[in-house]
Amino acid sequence: MSAFLIDGKAAARQLRERLAQDVSAFAKRHGRAPGLAVILVGTDPASEVYVRNKVLQTEEVGMHSFEYRLPADTPEERLLAQIDTLNRDDRVDGILVQLPLPAGIDVTRVIERIDPAKDVDGFTIANAGRLATGLDALVPCTPTGVMFLLRNLHPTLVGMNALVIGASNIVGKPMARLLLQERCTVTIAHSKTVDLEARCRQADILVVATGVPQMIPGDWVKPGATVIDVGISRIKQENGTTKLVGDVHFESAVERAGAITPVPGGVGPMTIACLLANTLSAAQRRTEVQSHL
Missing domain, CATH: 3.40.50.720 (NAD(P)-binding Rossmann-like Domain)
Structure with missing residues (x-):
């Protein structure tokens, strides 16, 4: 007897439909939609496809999409400066640097430059540590x-x-x-x-x-x-x-x-849907923190 096939496409669609409703409610309450910034360095074909899908699905659920394409020979410091700019940008709730990065760029240094509150990939040491100790975190x-x-x-x-x-x-x-x-x-x-x-x-x-x-x-x-x-x-x-x-x-x-x-x-299909869910969570947390300042 064959196994039950777990339909990731249907589950992702179900999650995106729920997210679209939640994003709409967030935008009405706060006067803006959550924003996701994606940085692509180089022209890796698989990365190009992933980024295109991420941008389309971000916009599909009503979020703002910010896309930054840098040439493969971009110096590491230029990439870090771009992350610094996005860390300060209040329109941006989530920052994703598409991996893999070209040779010569320190991936760990790049990931750690992202504000943990905007780390929607959940890769920073801060978020990994919070997950490991059972605290609320942005999870991969x-x-x-x-x-x-x-x-x-x-x-x-x-x-x-x-x-x-x-x-x-x-x-x-x-x-x-x-x-x-x-x-x-x-x-x-x-x-x-x-x-x-x-x-x-x-x-x-x-x-x-x-x-x-x-x-x-x-x-x-x-x-x-x-x-x-x-x-x-x-x-x-x-x-x-x-x-x-x-x-x-x-x-x-x-x-x-x-x-x-x-x-x-x-x-x-679930990976991108959960990226969008993390972006909404990051927006909600940032808004809550700002309301207490």
Whole structure:
């Protein structure tokens, strides 16, 4: 029997519809719409597509979109100066610097230059630390989107065994912390994990974010488990064409899982929707702080 396919496109559309209503209410109350600024350095084709989608969806929910395109040879100091300008701009509630950045630019220095109150990617040390200690924070968008899908699927996550494969600061670590907040029993695995297969077979929730195409075969999946595939890679097939795949071997996993995200159409659409949700949250927090000054 095939698994239930988790429709990330439908869930993202549902979230955007709710956000559009909330953005309209915010604008009526405060006389302005929230604003999201996106900085793109260079002309990476995948980044171009992501930025275009972000701009379109930002405007779709009624937010202001500010787009800044810089050439690939932009000096790091020029990029930092642009961030400083946006930090001071009251029209801007969220700042996103599209990754990856060209070689020679210190990514950590760039991220840390963003005002944590406008860090809608949730990448700054301030927001990561607040999440780690259980305080209110702007949380990275992909793990937030995964939690939205899981809560839609399960009445409660309490007590479930969750395995997160991948320990990045962008997905793996914040994902584990969010699952802990839901009182799951959480394990983080990585490339050096011993007997990964056995750990997968024990997981009620399996979140895979390694960037390695089809790394997890279907027979490693616990029957009835919920499988969240964060990865997306383009691979070449025997006939010379290419196709997008995730980090889980979908065709075999779909026969064992209880529910699974397809690639594409699973986690990806949720990431941008949650970026917009973070922007609205940042606007609401900033307005509240300003009202007390």
